[in-house]
Amino acid sequence: MxxxxxxxxxxxxxxxxxxxxxxxxxxxxxxxxxxxxxxxxxxxxxxxxxxxxxxxxxxxxxxxxxxxxxxxxxxxxxxxxxxxxxxxxxxxxxxxxxxxxxxxxxxxxxxxxxxxxxxxxxxxxxxxxxxxxxxxxxxxxxxxxxxxxxxxxxxxxxxxxxxxxxxxxxxxxxxxxxxxxxxxNNSSIQVLYKFKGTAAHAAECPELGRSALDAVELMNVGVQFLREHMTDDCRVHYAILNAGGVSPNVVQSEADVLYMTRANKVKDCVALQKRVDKIAQGAALMTETSFERVFIDGTSxxxxxxxxxxxxxxxxxxxxxxxxxxxxxxxxxxxxxxxxxxxxxxxxxxxxxxxxxxxxxxxxxxxxxxxxxxxxxxxxxxxxxxxxxxxxxxxxxxxxxxxxxxxxxxxxxxxxxxxxxxxxxxxxxxxxxxxxxxxxxxxxxxxxxxxxxxxxxxxxxxxxxxxxxxxxxxxxxxxxx
Ligand SMILES: [Zn+2]
Ligand SMILES: [Zn+2]
CATH class of the missing domain: 3.40.630.10 (Zn peptidases)
Incomplete structure (x- = not known):
């Protein structure tokens, strides 16, 4: 043959x-x-x-x-x-x-x-x-x-x-x-933000609590405002992996949100991701909580x-x-x-x-x-x-x-x-x-x-x-x- x-x-x-x-x-x-x-x-x-x-x-x-x-x-x-x-x-x-x-x-x-x-x-x-x-x-x-x-x-x-x-x-x-x-297509990066606050009775002593869930919510709001100031190729998505529990009468001491940022070019994606990091810092500052940043993955x-x-x-x-x-x-x-x-x-x-x-x-x-x-x-x-x-x-x-x-x-x-x-x-x-x-x-x-x-x-x-x-x-x- x-x-x-x-x-x-x-x-x-x-x-x-x-x-x-x-x-x-x-x-x-x-x-x-x-x-x-x-x-x-x-x-x-x-x-x-x-x-x-x-x-x-x-x-x-x-x-x-x-x-x-x-x-x-x-x-x-x-x-x-x-x-x-x-x-x-x-x-x-x-x-x-x-x-x-x-x-x-x-x-x-x-x-x-x-x-x-x-x-x-x-x-x-x-x-x-x-x-x-x-x-x-x-x-x-x-x-x-x-x-x-x-x-x-x-x-x-x-x-x-x-x-x-x-x-x-x-x-x-x-x-x-x-x-x-x-x-x-898009480059993408996923980062998990694990917020930590202080638990408290939400009715009896709310002043002692610092809500990690509030931090997640404020971070998400911050990112909504970021959207106006990104180029058309960019995307930002999130999923709340941990909302701190099922009891509304507890100030949630922990909450985790996973973010995915996308931009066409990988260097733009890295830069956009850093802006999302700043929003997480802002949310922590506003709520007197702290967070751990866990890098998950990314693609080019x-x-x-x-x-x-x-x-x-x-x-x-x-x-x-x-x-x-x-x-x-x-x-x-x-x-x-x-x-x-x-x-x-x-x-x-x-x-x-x-x-x-x-x-x-x-x-x-x-x-x-x-x-x-x-x-x-x-x-x-x-x-x-x-x-x-x-x-x-x-x-x-x-x-x-x-x-x-x-x-x-x-x-x-x-x-x-x-x-x-x-x-x-x-x-x-x-x-x-x-x-x-x-x-x-x-x-x-x-x-x-x-x-x-x-x-x-x-x-x-x-x-x-x-x-x-x-x-x-x-x-x-x-x-x-
Ligand atoms: Zn597939
Ligand atoms: Zn698939």
Missing amino acids: NKTELKNASIDSIESMADFYEKTADEIWENPELSLKEYKAAALYCRILREHGFDVREKLCGIDTAFCGSFGSGRPYIGILGEFDALSGLSQKAGSCEKDPVVQDGDGHGCGHNLLGVGSLAAAFAVKKYLQDSGSSGTVIFFGCPGEEGGSGKAFMAREKVWEKLDAAFCWHPADVNQVKTGT ELLPNFTLEKLMYDNFEKIGVVQHNDEERAFAAELRKTFPPQSAVPGIGAHFNADIAETVMEKTHDLTEPLNDFLMPYYSGTGFTAGSTDVGDVSWLTPAAQIETATWPSGMPLHTWQTVACGKSSIAYKGMLCAGKVMAASAIDLIEDPELLKAAREEFKRRAKGGYTCPIEPETVPTAL
């Missing part, structure tokens, strides 16, 4: 192992684990990687559930990123079109990371087959990246420069569209790499997107009735380009199609969309690109019970395997084409010339909230 035939055979091997990949994704779906506590998933992946001849390293960067498995020898080093964490409160029966938890208040795979990790694993195994059959120089490394939903595993790994040695990295995410991702904005995006697009076009049968379309249509009607035209290209938006409106018959079974028109750009991912930190240290495949109905919001309901469907499996094929094909092309690798590297150097500022503060250890 020539190298093209070997490449095709490697891609085809994903389909012939479909049962194995689907079962693995199911096992992770059935054992949802929250960020940085993905012990079962990490153990499962490490076992599978070893069984398939990969050299496994566990507890990367001191994170219990971070690991990698590599196969092959020599350059290029191609990283394939996998995630596997779930979300709290999203337990849901698979295939059901009504909210129906498996476990009351249990966790669930509301971001499709049961599929994400396995699609990436499929890509890594296909590249392994190619390396074995072709004898080409190259190493494929599957990275088990914990804590995407909270914890920013990849950013902690970036702080240790894990990604720097790679020649390129690929990733994907389950979605409602088939597209190559592009553009940039994505750097696009058009060279890799075009490579992924070409392979996506050749491999083709998933087509759906009547049963799948009926399930998607039924599930679609349970969330608000779609209003935004899907796809990054449609967001930035009116012609693409028009094409997508035609293809979706004015957003009435329950499933998007077409590839978005090619679009690469540097435009900004809100949101954050720790893939951003990878993209500052090596050329990186990502795709999305349609694994659930069009317009379906992420982090919902509906996402969990789709997690074991044939729609999800098909999208997962398709993603694995596109990533594997792109990795194989990089292994065989040094010019392509050079072009991706040159573009990366140009975009990352300012240098990487890790948003994670030096002494921080990854913390599961």
Whole structure:
């Protein structure tokens, strides 16, 4: 076989192992684990990687559930990123079109990371087959990246420069569209403020009390006034993790609030976060309380790499997107009735380009199609969309690109019970395997084409010339909230 035939055979091997990949994704779906506590998933992946001849390293960067498995020898080093964490409160029966938890208040795979990790694993195994059959120089490394939903595993790994040695990295995410991702997004930082005051009887001796809950409330009010004086790309969100108890007749001596600040550029995000710190100081001063500042995590904005995006697009076009049968379309249509009607035209290209938006409106018959079974028109750009991912930190240290495949109905919001309901469907499996094929094909092309690798590297150097500022503060250890 020539190298093209070997490449095709490697891609085809994903389909012939479909049962194995689907079962693995199911096992992770059935054992949802929250960020940085993905012990079962990490153990499962490490076992599978070893069984398939990969050299496994566990507890990367001191994170219990971070690991990698590599196969092959020599350059290029191609990283394939996998995630596997779930979300709290999203337990849901698979295939059901009504909210129906498996476990009351249990966790669930509301971001499709049961599929994400396995699609990436499929890509890594296909590249392994190619390396074995072709004898080409190259190493494929599957990275088990914990804590995407909270914890920013990849950013902690970036702080240790894990990604720097790679020649390129690929990733994907389950979605409602088939597209190559592009553009940039938000950097983000999370800090927990733990206020301490003095407890007192709220009626008999309120003058002796100093309320930590008051401090949290005043901090939140202060931040509302900050909002007028930030740039449009900035966002500030908060969650009160501890309101000091359930008794209004007690002056609350402790209260905790978790803040997430976002800005497009990481240096602006760091600066905005410092302003939030000042508001916390002001709140403590006003209430005569004190607070402990606990840095939790952070992510950097994505750097696009058009060279890799075009490579992924070409392979996506050749491999083709998933087509759906009547049963799948009926399930998607039924599930679609349970969330608000779609209003935004899907796809990054449609967001930035009116012609693409028009094409997508035609293809979706004015957003009435329950499933998007077409590839978005090619679009690469540097435009900004809100949101954050720790893939951003990878993209500052090596050329990186990502795709999305349609694994659930069009317009379906992420982090919902509906996402969990789709997690074991044939729609999800098909999208997962398709993603694995596109990533594997792109990795194989990089292994065989040094010019392509050079072009991706040159573009990366140009975009990352300012240098990487890790948003994670030096002494921080990854913390599961
Ligand atoms: Zn996700
Ligand atoms: Zn998510």
